[in-house]
Amino acid sequence: MRRFLRSSTMIASAIGICVAAGSAVAEQVASAQPGDADIAAMKKLYVRPTEIPFPKDNAYAPAKAELGKTLFFDPRLSRSGVQACVSCHNPSFGWEDGHKTAVGENMLVLGRNSPTIINRAWGEIFFWDGRAESLEKQATGPITAAGEMNTPMDVLIDRLKGISGYQKKFDEVFPGEGITEKNIAASIATFERTIVSAEAPFDRWVAGDEKAVSEDAKRGFVLFNTKANCVSCHSGWTFTDDSFHDIGLTATDDVGRAKIVPGVPELQYAFKTPGLRNIDQRAPYMHDGSMATLEDVVRHYVDGIEQRPSLDAEMKPLALNDQEVKDLVAFMETLTGQDRPMTLPVLP
Ligand code: HEC
Ligand code: HEC
Secondary structure, X not given: OOOOOOOOHHHHHHOOOOOOOOOHHHHHHHHOOOOHHHHHHHHHOOOOOOOOOOOHHHOOOHHHHHHHHHHHOOHHHOOXXXXXXXXXXXXXXXXXXXXXXXXXHHHOEOOOOOOOOOOHHHOOOEOOOOOEOOHHHHHHHHHHOOXXXXXXHHHHHHHHHOOHHHHHHHHHHOOOOOOOHHHHHHHHHHHHHOOOOOOOHHHHHHOOOOXXXXXXXXXXXXXXXXXXXXXXXXXXXXXXXXXXXXXXXXXXXXXXXXXXXXXOHHHOOXXXXXXXXXXXXXXXXXXXXXXXXXXXXXXXXXXXXXXXOOOOOOOOOOOOOHHHHHHHHHHHHOOOOOOOOOOOOOOO
């Protein structure tokens, strides 16, 4: 069930604060101010890891990541020669594209917002509806998808084989194998795993620098972990449980996870929880790009929720005053670090 739904109680009990639905204890804790020890315990849940996890069957090698970067930035991966992965996953927009929903080949407007590729090395399942199980499996999807890059794999392989610089690079990285679908995917996935959010003011605060974030942001962090209950889905240092929830957005004919895993009523309108790193660079928000600002997002959780049977059990009525809404936004704004500028690859 981990892939379908996930409860918050594990996380809540780890910090010793009960956020269980409507319970008297939750009310009590929500009104009591958590002490320093409680806040220290909450902070422990968000400590940055020191290493990027790479899978055994696609180990890191600098030349592989470099080749993946070249492919990621190369518009020749699309049939028209216009769209590159970076067109929709652009470092200037927190590796999204700033559009409400993505714009593909021939300016075709697609149905969903481009998600970020930040911190996906820690991801367990991919796409808004979780239809890919690994970055390797994900990588070739957009290349061949008619609306996105529209290049059949054999056409792409022939095209890359015709570029001697690529022949050479693939031979170096994959001796005796060269240009194959698997190796294209492995290179791109390796590059993507190197895209890690930079240390943010929030991380410096977690590490002990009390001056790194404002008092508003500190109150926002406490709200996030207690009364506002955001932590039940946006958990861990990347702020996602990589699971699927219906959070009561206006219903459309996009049913999300339910299309991939039919027959589970809770998965109707359930989409994957996005991580919140660099979130202030990544507007507009949600799978449908329906929200322009972080304040709009918080106000949705306060009074915008559409009630329906599939609504996640953790989506409880939330009473936040204007200051508390501001505090949550101030907290989320501390999650953006100073990324190293991304240099453009020279294409072969
Ligand atoms: C036309 C815009 C567009 C292009 C080009 C594009 N993507 Fe995407 N990408 C999207 C959209 C939209 C989604 C979400 C689709 C969905 O969930 O159904 C997505 C999802 C993803 C995800 C999943 C992220 C997550 O957390 O679930 C990854 C990774 C990704 N793309 C990588 C790539 C790579 C690699 C390329 C190039 C081979 C690429 N994209 C090309 C728009 C694009
Ligand atoms: C029940 C799980 C759940 C809870 C509780 C929850 N979220 Fe979310 N959040 C999600 C999911 C799922 C999405 C994506 C929904 C979609 O697009 O359909 C999301 C989207 C977001 C986004 C937009 C991210 C993006 O990349 O577009 C932000 C910001 C956000 N939530 C912040 C919060 C805050 C702040 C709280 C607490 C007030 C909160 N969330 C509570 C699951 C949750």
